[in-house]
Amino acid sequence: MIDLRSDTVTRPSAAMLSAMMSAETGDDVYRDDPTVNALEAEAARLSGKAAALFFPTGTQANLVALLSHCERGDEYIVGQQAHNYKYEAGGAAVLGSIQPQPVLAAEDGTLPLDVVAAAIKPDDIHFARTRLLSLENTHHGRVLPLDYLEQAWAFTRQHQLALHIDGARIFNAVVAQQTTLAAIARYCDSLTICLSKGLGTPVGSLLCGDTALIARARRWRKMTGGGMRQAGILAAAGLYALEHNVARLQEDHDNAAWLGAQLQALGVSIIDQQTNMLFVAVPEDQVTALGEWMKAHGVLISVGPRTRLVTHLDADRAALAQVVAHWKAFLQQR
Ligand SMILES: *Cc1c(COP(=O)(O)O)cnc(C)c1O
Numbered sequence: 386m387i388d389l390r391s392d393t394v395t396r397p398s399a400a401m402l403s404a405m406m407s408a409e410t411g412d413d414v415y416r417d418d419p420t421v422n423a424l425e426a427e428a429a430r431l432s433g434k435a436a437a438l439f440f441p442t443g444t445q446a447n448l449v450a451l452l453s454h455c456e457r458g459d460e461y462i463v464g465q466q467a468h469n470y471k472y473e474a475g476g477a478a479v480l481g482s483i484q485p486q487p488v489l490a491a492e493d494g495t496l497p498l499d500v501v502a503a504a505i506k507p508d509d510i511h512f513a514r515t516r517l518l519s520l521e522n523t524h525h526g527r528v529l530p531l532d533y534l535e536q537a538w539a540f541t542r543q544h545q546l547a548l549h550i551d552g553a554r555i556f557n558a559v560v561a562q563q564t565t566l567a568a569i570a571r572y573c574d575s576l577t578i579c580l581s582k583g584l585g586t587p588v589g590s591l592l593c594g595d596t597a598l599i600a601r602a603r604r605w606r607k608m609t610g611g612g613m614r615q616a617g618i619l620a621a622a623g624l625y626a627l628e629h630n631v632a633r634l635q636e637d638h639d640n641a642a643w644l645g646a647q648l649q650a651l652g653v654s655i656i657d658q659q660t661n662m663l664f665v666a667v668p669e670d671q672v673t674a675l676g677e678w679m680k681a682h683g684v685l686i687s688v689g690p691r692t693r694l695v696t697h698l699d700a701d702r703a704a705l706a707q708v709v710a711h712w713k714a715f716l717q718q719r
Contacts, residue, residue, distance in 0.1 A: 395698055413615070421616050461477065461515075462518050463485050465490065486506075495520075519550075538571075553590075561659075577593075578593070589619050638661055641695075641696045651712060
């Protein structure tokens with residue numbers, strides 16, 4: 386199967402599995418796992434933050450970040466389409482009594498600072514205490530401009546807000562902007578990173594921040610059931626990914642652009658393509674048939690009027706050429 390539903394579908398390569406097999410392990414709840422410790426040290430080094438913490442999932446890392454920044458009765462300002470507002474089952478509200486204040490993102494994925502300013506509540510007993518601004522980078526494939534991040538950072542300092550970046554795909558931004566993780570992370574108090582998307586590990590996310598934040602996060606991680614034991618097996622995959630799978634994300638971006646150009650040549654209309662995400666318009670009356678056709682030909686896509694195609698390390702140019710051929714055949718038989 387060629388699977389373009391998401392970059393979460395990647396499988397560990399033989400070399401990654403071999404790194405996992407030979408990982409030295411210990412009990413990470415006792416902080417005895419040398420491989421987890423090495424991964425956390427590497428994440429701290431790359432992000433320029435004092436500390437980092439390893440999590441099974443990005444959802445838990447984002448939740449714990451919010452729990453570590455905010456208290457009961459606080460609120461965070463977040464994008465209406467952001468993962469840690471819309472796609473995390475309301476965890477901050479349910480488990481943290483932290484109220485989300487969603488705002489509409491601009492076309493480029495930024496949250497306009499005048500809109501954010503208007504959403505900050507005055508210090509008044511009627512209101513939740515606005516404590517944090519949460520940004521997402523990349524947001525639906527879009528890379529937040531560095532000058533915007535710099536402005537958001539200054540803005541949050543001025544308004545006494547913490548700034549969190551959900552950087553599930555932050556390395557796609559790093560590669561697209563030809564910069565470093567630290568050059569982006571200097572504009573936030575905390576940052577989450579997914580290892581299990583374009584970086585290709587089976588499991589794992591990281592939260593980076595200062596020492597006090599990570600100390601609070603360690604307690605919340607334990608409380609929410611994320612204290613893993615011989616997690617070095619998983620951390621070894623993360624270390625392998627950080628070493629081998631970052632620079633190659635450029636291939637995914639080039640492949641998404643190539644796929645977009647090929648589909649456009651077939652008459653498919655392109656809605657957007659940035660980093661490893663391509664959005665194409667599929668006429669309403671073709672949606673079901675296209676999904677079935679593709680599946681019958683060994684291609685999985687999340688088909689809809691706005692179809693998202695995600696490139697990743699398990700779908701090379703040859704696989705994408707097959708997708709184009711099947712799409713062409715689909716359009717011809719109609
Ligand atoms: C995937 C993702 C996460 C975390 O997802 P998990 O599946 O829980 O690891 C968080 N934020 C964004 C933007 C994501 O795409």
